[in-house]
Structures are given as structure tokens and as C-alpha cells.
Amino acid sequence: MRIRHFVALYLLVATVWAAAPAMAERLPVISGARVGVHPESTRLVFEMDRAVPYKIFTLADPFRIVIDFPEVSWRVSEARMRTAAGLVSRFRFGLFQPGNSRVVVDVKAPAMVTKHFILPPKGSKPRRFVVDLNPVTRDAFFAGARSAQSKNWTKQKRPASVSGATPKPKPKRSGDRRRVIVLDPGHGGVDPGTVGVTGSYEKHITLAVAKAAKKVLEASGRYRVVLTRTRDVYVRLRDRFEIAHNNKAEMFISLHADSIGSRKIRGGSIYTLSDKASDKEAEDLANKENKSDIIAGADLTGYASEVSRVLIDLAQNDTNRESWHLAKMLVGELKKKIKLLRTSHRYAGFAVLKSPNVPSALIELGYLSNRTDEKNLKSPRYRKGIGQALLRAADRYFARKELNNRS
Ligand SMILES: [Zn+2]
Known part of the structure; x- marks a missing residue:
């Protein structure tokens, strides 16, 4: 009985393992993003097709909220990213380094992340990643600035090459006079x-x-x-x-x-x-x-x-x-x-x-x-x-x- 369990587990692991390269091809998709103003906070909502690990931290001068994801596919219109609401003046998205996508949110005043969570799909609503922002004093901002908040996030290794985008310099072949x-x-x-x-x-x-x-x-x-x-x-x-x-x-x-x-x-x-x-x-x-x-x-x-x-x-x-x-x-x-x-x-x-x-x-x-x-x-x-x-x-x-x- 135990052996059978073991075999089943082994087969399961083997199947997942074999499927991994194919899965890696399909990046998680962020299909929507919006900013909502609530009486007590400014809420950012991202719609996504599956739960992804994330890390959130803040930066000062100018004040920004940074959200890191593994590499994801971003399908949000530029116009939407420019709508200012509540604490948010605009946000942008892009690849920060290979394997690491990033959203940078420009905020009008010092702000802190007070809540962050992922909501499972419900009815016609897709899976949503929610981040709540609240205004804080400059001092309070700096007190909390260094601490990142994350879920399932493992440190993304910076690739060996300096830029993370270009392969290591190839040594010139002898005789290459170019x-x-x-x-x-x-x-x-x-x-x-x-x-x-x-x-x-x-x-x-x-x-x-x-x-x-x-x-x-x-x-x-x-x-x-x-x-x-x-x-x-x-x-x-x-x-x-x-x-x-x-x-x-x-x-x-x-x-x-x-x-x-x-x-x-x-x-x-x-x-x-x-x-x-x-x-x-x-x-x-x-x-x-x-x-x-x-x-x-x-x-x-x-x-x-x-x-x-x-x-x-x-x-x-x-x-x-x-x-x-x-x-x-x-x-x-x-x-x-x-x-x-x-x-x-x-x-x-x-x-x-x-x-x-x-x-x-x-x-x-x-x-x-x-x-x-x-x-x-x-x-x-x-x-x-x-x-x-x-x-x-x-x-x-x-x-x-x-x-x-x-x-
Ligand atoms: Zn330029």
C-alpha cells in the first residue's frame, strides 16, 4: 500500500517535472489594473489568471510603491496607467530584469501599504491581487521604507552578467581584428x-x-x-x-x-x-x-x-x-x-x-x-x-x- 502511494507520488512529481518547461513558456497574465478611491484608502486591483508570488516595497524622493512579480505578461492599456486617482498619480509596468516584472506606482504623497492579498475568482470576477495604500507622514514613511512585504517571494537572483540582459562578454577570438x-x-x-x-x-x-x-x-x-x-x-x-x-x-x-x-x-x-x-x-x-x-x-x-x-x-x-x-x-x-x-x-x-x-x-x-x-x-x-x-x-x-x- 505504502509502495503504491510512493509510486503514485513519484509519477505525479515526474509528470509535473516533465510539464515544467512547457509551463514556463506560458507566463502568468495580468489582464486588468485599476485604482479605486475608498474613504479609508486608495486601492490598487490587478486581475490575473493565476496567483503569483510578489514583493512590495516603497521608495522616497520621489515617493513610489514598487511591486515585483516573476516575469508576467501585461495586458493593460497605457491610458489606464495614466489615470490619477486618490494617492496614485500614475503607474508603469515593464521587465526590471530577466525573470522579474515590475509595477512602479508614483504616489502624490508619502504612502504605506496597509493591506495586500489575492482574492480567488468568484462568479464572473477573475482572480484579483489587491493592494491598499494609506497616506502617512514623511517620518512614518522613512521608518517603514526599508521593510518589504511579500508573499511566496524568493529573492530573484540577479543574473551573472552585469546588465541581466546581455550575455557575458565573449572573449575575442584570436585573429578577430574587428x-x-x-x-x-x-x-x-x-x-x-x-x-x-x-x-x-x-x-x-x-x-x-x-x-x-x-x-x-x-x-x-x-x-x-x-x-x-x-x-x-x-x-x-x-x-x-x-x-x-x-x-x-x-x-x-x-x-x-x-x-x-x-x-x-x-x-x-x-x-x-x-x-x-x-x-x-x-x-x-x-x-x-x-x-x-x-x-x-x-x-x-x-x-x-x-x-x-x-x-x-x-x-x-x-x-x-x-x-x-x-x-x-x-x-x-x-x-x-x-x-x-x-x-x-x-x-x-x-x-x-x-x-x-x-x-x-x-x-x-x-x-x-x-x-x-x-x-x-x-x-x-x-x-x-x-x-x-x-x-x-x-x-x-x-x-x-x-x-x-x-x-
Ligand atoms: Zn531617452
Whole structure:
């Protein structure tokens, strides 16, 4: 009798085990999300097809509630995520790192999670995950800020690679004489970047441009191109330039697309690192781009001040000079393919350009707030054109470098 039980159990375990890989393919689905205002609290409700483990914690300045799930499929409209109600001003969703999806809720005032639970399906109502928020004083917020609340949550292991998105740097095969260029598609995952007039996300545009440019650059046979991310996932700003360092890259180009109040303004621009900004707009832009880690709800304890403060040390001066030449060549080649702003090369304290030894530049490819720029950036032909401009700029940049090395 006992043996029979054992066999049955064994068979059950074996069946579940065999089914596991197939199950892993189907991610849990979050099909709805809403914010409700109740007399005593603001309630967040997420509809899901099965119970998932979760972890909730809070972050300050600005005040945010962060909810982590295993990787899930998110089917909630963008418009819904922008409806402000009660304590909530808006929320966003995305992949924080492989295997870990995240919701970041921006709250108008310090708030604490007072209740969290999963309700089983009932009648026509699907399974719901409920989180109640209540306002607290700033002091009370900080007193409870470090403690996370969770259910069935096991610490998600940070993948071995620095970004969690890109595989470990492949050591160059001996005889591979190609130079390494790192392209950095701006934003990603829970940080969408800017949203265009017709709703296109900066994070998708930058990834598509990076993939197109990689194709063109590698087709030349002269370059090996590494992307800081190859899918829709968040990557810390600091990890982005570390990928360049770890791959022994000789060039780092961060790709972005901006938006602005006036829908008429269009054109791209190129930026390099400086502790003093060339102008007010460049400074504002750097501040905006540097918020990526905050938007993604990354815990930056002992890290924020380092990134936001751009101090350029002596060792960086050489790199900065090289970055300057790189930017000039990017301007020269890009203007043949895309419309650039009148002042096309500017500088400011961009955290992502802080690599101490890899010449770096950031390209704003255009304004997604402008219909023409947005339409162009969605066109594969246009993206290929950008790739061709990057190829010619890289060729010119390295030709100059070789000439300098010889003399
Ligand atoms: Zn950006």
C-alpha cells in the first residue's frame, strides 16, 4: 500500500517535472489594473489568471510603491496607467530584469501599504491581487521604507552578467581584428522613455535603431557590435557603460529620442559628457535622461549621488577629447541622413556617458513629439540610413585615430 502511494507520488512529481518547461513558456497574465478611491484608502486591483508570488516595497524622493512579480505578461492599456486617482498619480509596468516584472506606482504623497492579498475568482470576477495604500507622514514613511512585504517571494537572483540582459562578454577570438562598438538603446522595460504623438515608445524605437545599425556596422566586416540590451528590459545606467568596458569597446553610442512641448520642433542632436552644460536645454535633457533608474524603481542606496554628480577626473580628459572628435564625426555623417538641430553638438552631465575609458556620445535621433520625426524613426529604411551614417562616422573616427597613433 505504502509502495503504491510512493509510486503514485513519484509519477505525479515526474509528470509535473516533465510539464515544467512547457509551463514556463506560458507566463502568468495580468489582464486588468485599476485604482479605486475608498474613504479609508486608495486601492490598487490587478486581475490575473493565476496567483503569483510578489514583493512590495516603497521608495522616497520621489515617493513610489514598487511591486515585483516573476516575469508576467501585461495586458493593460497605457491610458489606464495614466489615470490619477486618490494617492496614485500614475503607474508603469515593464521587465526590471530577466525573470522579474515590475509595477512602479508614483504616489502624490508619502504612502504605506496597509493591506495586500489575492482574492480567488468568484462568479464572473477573475482572480484579483489587491493592494491598499494609506497616506502617512514623511517620518512614518522613512521608518517603514526599508521593510518589504511579500508573499511566496524568493529573492530573484540577479543574473551573472552585469546588465541581466546581455550575455557575458565573449572573449575575442584570436585573429578577430574587428573593433568593438557598443550601441546602447536608451530606456527599456519598466522605463519606457518618452511617448510619441501617435503612442510609440522611445524604448522600442531606440532598440529597433540599434538592431538596424548593428546589421549595417557588422556587414562591413570591420566591427563587432554589442548591444547593452537586446530585448525590452530595464538596464541600470551604470551597467550600460560597464558593458562597454567589459567588452573592451572602443566606442559607446547611446541612442535616444526626445519629446518637447512644441510639436513643430524636429531634428536630432549629439551630446558628449561635461560637468558644465553647453546650454539650459542640454542640462534639462541630461536631468531627464538621468532619471531612468528612478523611473524604474531601482534601489540606488549608495549609488544615486555617484551617478547624479558628474565629476570629471583627469583620467577622463583623454577620453573626453576622443568623445569630442567622435561627436563631430557623428554630426558630419548624420546630417547627410537625418535633419539635425541648428546647434547639433551639445554637452551636459549625462550619467550614461561617464565611462572613464571608452569614448562615448549620446544621440537624440529626433523628437517623438513631432509627427515627421516619429514617422521617420518608425521606418526601417530610415533606421538603416542612421546605421550607414554611424558606419561612416566610425570609419572616419578610427582612421583619424590610426593616423594619430602613427605620428
Ligand atoms: Zn531617452
